[in-house]
Amino acid sequence: MKKLLLILLLILNFSCSEEQNNPSDTVVKNIEDLQNAIDNAQPGDEIILSNGVWKNSQIKFHATGTEKQPITLRAETPGEVTLEGESVLKISGEHLIVKDLYFKNGYTPDEAVIIFRNSPDSIAYNCRVTGTVIEDYTQLDRHRKDHWVEFYGQYNELDHSYIAGKSNEGPTVKVYLNDNRHINNYHKIHDNHFGPRPRKGGPKAETMQLGASMTSMTPSYTQVTNNLFEKCNGEVEIISSKSNFNNFSNNVFLESEGSVVTRHGNYATISGNLFIANDNPYVGGIRVINTGHWITNNYFYGLKGQEFRAALAVMNGIPKSPLNRYNQVTDAVIAHNSWINCEQPIHFSVGVNLDQAEVLPPSEIRSARPERVIFANNFVYNQSATSYPIKAYDKIDGVKFKSNLYTTAYDNNTTDLDYFAFAKADLKPAYDIYYTPTTYEKELYNGFNFNAIETDALGKNRNQDQNYIGAIIPPIQEEPVQLMTDNYGPEWFTAASGNQDIKTHKVSNTNELIAAIENANSEDVIVLSEGNYLIDKTIPLSKELTIRGANDKATIQFDALKTGFLMQPKGILSLENLNILGTPEQDLFNTLDENMSMAYGIHLKNVSVSNFKSVIDASKSSFADEIIVNNSQFNNCKNGFLLDKETDDKGDYNVEFLTVTNSTFENISNEVIDFYRGGYDESTIGGVLNLSGNTFMNCGKTDSDEILVNTRGIVNVTFKDNTFKDNHTKLTAVLWGAKGQQPINNTITNSGEIKVVENIALKLVY
Amino acid sequence: MKKLLLILLLILNFSCSEEQNNPSDTVVKNIEDLQNAIDNAQPGDEIILSNGVWKNSQIKFHATGTEKQPITLRAETPGEVTLEGESVLKISGEHLIVKDLYFKNGYTPDEAVIIFRNSPDSIAYNCRVTGTVIEDYTQLDRHRKDHWVEFYGQYNELDHSYIAGKSNEGPTVKVYLNDNRHINNYHKIHDNHFGPRPRKGGPKAETMQLGASMTSMTPSYTQVTNNLFEKCNGEVEIISSKSNFNNFSNNVFLESEGSVVTRHGNYATISGNLFIANDNPYVGGIRVINTGHWITNNYFYGLKGQEFRAALAVMNGIPKSPLNRYNQVTDAVIAHNSWINCEQPIHFSVGVNLDQAEVLPPSEIRSARPERVIFANNFVYNQSATSYPIKAYDKIDGVKFKSNLYTTAYDNNTTDLDYFAFAKADLKPAYDIYYTPTTYEKELYNGFNFNAIETDALGKNRNQDQNYIGAIIPPIQEEPVQLMTDNYGPEWFTAASGNQDIKTHKVSNTNELIAAIENANSEDVIVLSEGNYLIDKTIPLSKELTIRGANDKATIQFDALKTGFLMQPKGILSLENLNILGTPEQDLFNTLDENMSMAYGIHLKNVSVSNFKSVIDASKSSFADEIIVNNSQFNNCKNGFLLDKETDDKGDYNVEFLTVTNSTFENISNEVIDFYRGGYDESTIGGVLNLSGNTFMNCGKTDSDEILVNTRGIVNVTFKDNTFKDNHTKLTAVLWGAKGQQPINNTITNSGEIKVVENIALKLVY
Structure with a gap:
């Protein structure tokens, strides 16, 4: 019996090894010891920052782990190790993990708080930052630019972290692509809680920017999935995608006054995201520029944003646009999305500005309408009166509309329209927000490669038997994971709520x-x-x-x-x-x-x-x-x-x-x-x-x-x-x-x- | 014994089935019967055009074969079926093969001679044209534009064909990318003989154009390999790559007055090609524009072209270039190439035109120098006196030079230079043109992803034991296949040579x-x-x-x-x-x-x-x-x-x-x-x-x-x-x-x- 207990303890010890100090672990109490431990780290090692305030700590974590034996740098107790003052973390090498750090009460002295490189030639590959908090770690002057997480290299990861309170210039997270060593990066940014980013009162305050116009031709393949973006209000773009083949899937955008924008670059996947406005009229959805994006399975609930902040804004482009301006939208697929109780959510030719020809140079005039765009199998529902779902600022002659349904709970005095079949129905939601059409017998449009839309927004397989219009195949069997906001960010951290005892x-x-x-x-x-x-x-x-x-x-x-x-x-x-x-x-x-x-x-x-x-x-x-x-x-x-x-x-x-x-x-x-x-x-x-x-x-x-x-x-x-x-x-x-x-x-x-x-x-x- | 013979005959019959008429084959003698046979074709069928002149025959080959049982349309006897007058071949569907046709004495009444679609919505996938000749099938007026082969769809193939004599406007082969149905196409263009294309006396006379500036953001992945381009003199571009991820490998460019140009689009692979000038001063090599190209293992022999037609011309770009102009060259890798007996073959910042600011608009000024370019492990040899291998029209501050060797047979009065180590040596060629350095002990540069340069120009593995500077690892064991020009084009066809009995x-x-x-x-x-x-x-x-x-x-x-x-x-x-x-x-x-x-x-x-x-x-x-x-x-x-x-x-x-x-x-x-x-x-x-x-x-x-x-x-x-x-x-x-x-x-x-x-x-x- 004693033996069994011992075995159990050993198992427990093993399974909790990340939270215990093993013989190969090194607990360090100051930056010199830390740097020394880093210099001597071997695959499988853990370096543990002892609890306390680490002030002005500029950590250069350069080491080489292996896939099976990464090298870990972590807090002794999550939440008890705070990096304050002018601290910064730089990571380079391979197979490194950083866990449970907490940046607060300060700002970076460098270009960013966490940087996936130590120098232009010392770059991170297969490195991960997890369970980490960066809170209000903002520069003293809002015009002093920095980022909070800078991605370089390939196959790096940021997950289960909480990041909030950036008030100064510069995107919170930035992915660099200006070198072959950073392209095809397949970085994974997932299960994070991007908490409030206050309005900045000007541009350059995105929560995430992947690339830049000058490198917008690069293949990036960054994966941004299963994150919560809450009140990310910095500017009109929450996410600015400026490279190719990025994936934004299954994220929740909660009361965030901006949009996911395919600003430069092409072939983004924007799928299965949930946008919730909760009556904030500045909340946006997806703004589309450039070529070949697949916008599928997104669910927009209660959005009221217009023009640049429309739930779906498909822009006009500048003919033969300069590299840093607006390319025409072509070959986009917008399919199986649902707009529920939104105010005129779908805007085409946003940004047309022919009437400003007298104050703008010709290279600023967005006259190129969307072309070869497919808009199919989408669903719009409104419980109360609102205007027609589509607003067009120019002719819609480059969009193919197929098998879309528009439903209202009231009599719309309308029959089938150009772009939508119409039905009257008073729908009831599942889990408060999930409205789905009751019956839809019209055949779905089967566009080129539509079989790549494998599931609905909640993961249900879209096989031939059960495929359905809109983002969600009814019925919903269990509470969608998207609504469980506790799942995002570090397990150990809860953002401070307000004064609970107002006097x-x-x-x-x-x-x-x-x-x-x-x-x-x-x-x-x-x-x-x-x-x-x-x-x-x-x-x-x-x-x-x-x-x-x-x-x-x-x-x-x-x-x-x-x-x-x-x-x-x-x-x-x-x-x-x-x-x-x-x-x-x-x-x-x-x-x-x-x-x-x-x-x-x-x-x-x-x-x-x-x-x-x-x-x-x-x-x-x-x-x-x-x-x-x-x-x-x-x-x-x-x-x-x-x-x-x-x-x-x-x-x-x-x-x-x-x-x-x-x-x-x-x-x-x-x-x-x-x-x-x-x-x-x-x-x-x-x-x-x-x-x-x-x-x-x-x-x-x-x-x-x-x-x-x-x-x-x-x-x-x-x-x-x-x-x-x-x-x-x-x-x-x-x-x-x-x-x-x-x-x-x-x-x-x-x-x-x-x-x-x-x-x-x-x-x-x- | 009789039985065995029967079996053998059956085997022979089976193995020669393409040249014999099987029960499931249909021999057709006119366009109506042909179209009828096409309409009724089943997987595995062969439709055989009977020998003779098919005049004004507009063939619409639309059918659905399978990978294992394609449907074939072929000439009864190769060379005996000629499509003349205003003939055209359109192909759509799946798994179709067209063999051994011969277009001559006429011109297409359509946009092209061979078109991989029948209409914008009826497109070819996995279809192949092989063993086919298009000869002098040129429009009556050189300003009447057409193409000879138009690619649409995906996974189509043109191989073992001979195409020569286009004198009118329009690239000979054009790949279209203006729809999701044509991108990621992986078309294969291989083992063809692109025979003489005469000088056109103006632009728009490329032998091949993949895409267009307006669709230059698309992923194409067209594979152009093992072709012979002979006297393709139409204009300054032999191949104009205008899309992404194309591959131009192991081709021979023989006395062709132009270059392989990455005109638009990025991430081309240009590898293992052989350029031979034979004293023609207008023969060019590779001209580089845009981002991320890998130019490796190319062998340039006796080139004298300069500027736009330099053996290697790396251009300056226009800052923030409009979509249809010149993007800056960035992140290119130029490694393991050999320039042999070329006149000043390597030109950087070609096209700089700051001095034309008074006659050109600012959006035409190419002031953006190449950036983040790696030039490594290259080899230059000159038997007789010539000027320094590099000509620069602007500062070369964005190129990293590593482990390059410059060798001459005469005393150059030079020691190691900025960009090359120098050695004097009187080298002897293998197979007339293949000069390789005799000894090279300096360490090769091992750049990021250089292990992707797996072989040398002739297919020898570049493993650590034998890797070597330049395009070719010595010694060469057997005659390189590139020199056997009979291998290209249809087996049954030999282009007419001149008058053998001049009177x-x-x-x-x-x-x-x-x-x-x-x-x-x-x-x-x-x-x-x-x-x-x-x-x-x-x-x-x-x-x-x-x-x-x-x-x-x-x-x-x-x-x-x-x-x-x-x-x-x-x-x-x-x-x-x-x-x-x-x-x-x-x-x-x-x-x-x-x-x-x-x-x-x-x-x-x-x-x-x-x-x-x-x-x-x-x-x-x-x-x-x-x-x-x-x-x-x-x-x-x-x-x-x-x-x-x-x-x-x-x-x-x-x-x-x-x-x-x-x-x-x-x-x-x-x-x-x-x-x-x-x-x-x-x-x-x-x-x-x-x-x-x-x-x-x-x-x-x-x-x-x-x-x-x-x-x-x-x-x-x-x-x-x-x-x-x-x-x-x-x-x-x-x-x-x-x-x-x-x-x-x-x-x-x-x-x-x-x-x-x-x-x-x-x-x-x-």
Whole structure:
């Protein structure tokens, strides 16, 4: 019996060997010992980083394992080994495994956090990073470019990792292809959780970029499968595929404000992916450029994105396009996809821009329509009224439509249409989101090589007996694995959720207020009783706080300071029910002059602001995700909102959403709103200004040659129901007609006109 | 015993089944029966075209065989079944074989002669054309475009065929890739004899074109192996590869005035090919554009081509090139090649044209140098003095040179150089042309994936024991199969050789002369005794003839005719030792107004020409391969040589070689020489004018605003040792500096100047 137990223990020991220290393992406690262990590593060895903070650790893991006996570098206890400060991990050699590391509280001093090479001639093959976390490891300045994982070599792997919080320029994951040693790479990126990537406020913020335009002719064969992309909102592209033969299959895209884009390169497989919008109108799906892609078995649920962010956007190309621009879409196969409760999800000839011929060079005009495209066996269902599933910006003469079905729960007043057979049916979902057609007897289209679409989106075999229209063959027998989001990322890691115990701090004098601001946890609320709060120092803000006047308005008076609130990274401040007074030398809000590594936010509700130099004067490189103003008054200030510092004209801007509603501006003597974006780059599709129901009076006195509300280059502007009276600028606003901007129902008295220009000339970004 | 014999007979019968008519075979005698047999064909069937001329036969071979039981369509007796007139063969379906057909005496009425599809939706897969001849089956007008073999579908095959004599526009063989049904095609083109393709005098005359710029992103995988390309002189590209992953291996390129060009598309394999120039200075080798090509084991013997026709031309690209122009060369591997007795064979940055920025748009400027190119383990040998093996038109900063050897038989005054180790050695060849280094002890470079270069050019394994620098591992054990040119093409066919019994016809009066011209065989010689030969009708010429005056000059006098000699396709006329007199209304030479389907030629030696309207006035679409004039006099004509009818500006011209030496022009009142080519297209590198040692006197009287010798757009002009006296034109000539044209040692008296302009503005062809 004892013997049996011993054997069992041995077996247990063996099966848990990765978590135990074996005789051939080396536990290292500092970077010198680590490097020494690496230098002496033999196949089968494990090198174990002892628990603790590894600060400024620049690890060069170069060794040669074998397929059967890889060399492993891992954390002693997952989660207890953190790489902080200026740390970086470089890997080269063969058959190496890195496990359970945790990068946080810092940023890479190098070009990336994890790099699959040690030098241009020392490259990784068959190496793997697994169970690893990179969290908020973002550069101090968003314009300082880096990546977080750089792939070189061939047959490398990133799996079961969690990666979130990159706010600076540069794709999170980048695959390099600029050398024969990196092509045909068959890298595997799977079972990862790509957590929130905040909006960047400009281009170059993809979550993944495979290749580059200059190497877009290379065969890549990168496999991106079974990952969760959650709130990957960096820019309009979540994944930018810029090489050939890549595979994006069975991933979940959850509330991610962008698309999977075949930006350059050809013959991508995009199959079995699940896109879920949850009412976020900026969530996109798949945007198609170039040749030969197979887009099959994808399931789009509740998407509302339009144009570049349509659930399916098939673009127009530039005839004989330059290498870095837009090739025509040809020979694509779009089959067996399902669009469920989406708003007009299928857009053809997106990007056609013949009407911009006067401001763009001929080599920018996308006039080449999709050609030799097959659109077959697809399914669209809408429970409630919506517009027709297809929107076309140009003739659809290069697409063959076969055996598609459009179903609605209501009477559509439609019979079979050009592109879809129509049926009325009130479908019920399986597992909340999976709607499938009830019966479909029409013959499926059997296109060339369609037998390569072997399964449905959930893995069921599409043999002749059971093949079916749309992404999913009914019935669904068990809960789809895609819905089990716990499966993604490292087993040992759970991303922090918000404050679970939000407190309200009541204060009644300045000292209490200052103390509460300092001591409150993020998301807490501070309530000011009636009275006057004189503050003679700048209040720095790097957490989320609400400061609210009690019933009647409390008054905060800033005295003799340059800045009232100094917004820092992650600072989100809501001010409600307050009078705020300043002096002509101070700004109510500023941002750090540098190191604004992450976004901040401001919410003003029922606030009166008076006597400041500016309401906000944001710094270059700063970025607010949202500045939301409602029911507030601004009086006797020199400037209002100055969000105009990104003047490099590379597509960046200082705030994503600037919303000002039902508010009053009076005696703002210089600029009321200056919101600027420069540079022609259609992959930037922000910022967003909503200016509705406001009154502007006696503003712009010292700015009479200028524009009262300056929105130059901002893509989305709503300008509605405002009243302008006795303002002094020559123009009230100049709106951008080509982007659909129009003034609606504004009243203008003794003020400058609102002009709409169709096109504005911008510097080309690329 | 009888039984055994019976069995043997059965076996014999079975093994010869292709040449016998089996019960399941159908012999057909006309197109209706043929089509009927095709409609009823079953796997394993043979359909046999009965011997005879099949005129205007448009065969639609659509059927479905199996891999083990293909359906065959063949000639009853190879060579005895000729498809003539307007015949065409279309093939679609699966597992079909076409054998032993012979196309001649006609041209296709369709887009091609043999087409691997019957319609856009009826395509061939696994079909084969073998043992077939297409000879001189060329369109009547060289501007009427067609192909001779068009590949569609996948896994089709062309082998053991002979194809020669295409004179009109369009590649001889074309592979289409503009649909998913044609990509990844793995077509096999092997063991064919591509016989002479005459110079076309303009672009679009490749022997093979795989794809097109607009589909150059497609994976093709066409296999072009073990073919003989003999005198494929159509244009500057013999093979134009315009798709990806094509393979050109073990072919022989014999005296072919062009190159294998990776024009568009990437990752071609060009390996084990043998290039033989036999002193023809226009023979090229391999021209490299785009990414990722592997150029290995090629053997270049005696090549003298330069720039676009260099033995190895690695081009500069256009940065971010448009799809139809020149991508940069990147990631190419050039290894284990041998250049033997070549003149400066290796050219880098060919096509750099920064100096033409004033006449070309920026999107035409090739400033992107080769990058990440590996040049290793190559061997250069020269028996006699020549210049350094490498010529560079720009910096060579993107090429890695490793373990290359340069050997000469003479003292080069050189030691090891930047790119090559140097050795002096007087090598002896095996089998006349195969020179290999005697000893080479320096270590070979072992680049990434170099183990994929498994064999040498002759198939010997490159394992570690015997690997060697250059294309061939010495010693060579037996005669290389490449030298056995009889192996190529159909076994049953031998291309006609010239007249084996050249006769001389002596004539002494006009009637005898006319009769001799009519009755002579091609290549015969007619000798005129002294005297005057008055000819009052036009003499048509469609064969090769020499008409020669005996000792003293005979005189031919044309009377009252528009045309003296009317040159027809294949007409080649040599006139020697003659006085030729005309009238002011007639031209000595004209060409047919239409149907000049093939080239003609004119040689004048020791001839005096007087009193004509023009010496030659060529028609549009006519093309002379050579017009050679030596020691002749031209007096009192209105015009000299009018070769200026290709005014569409698409790169075409009327004569390839115009050579005028040691001759005199006097009283030519209008244009003396007008030789024109229009259109900017660097793939046209003709025509060629050599004007040396001539005297021009009192010419150009009625053409005083013009140019005496007009060569606009002609690429190669030699202008040397001429005397110009008392001519009336403003300019004598305008030479093109960018093409290296310079007047040398001319004497100009009382005549217009010779101007050299650096660049001339030309219409873009594409």
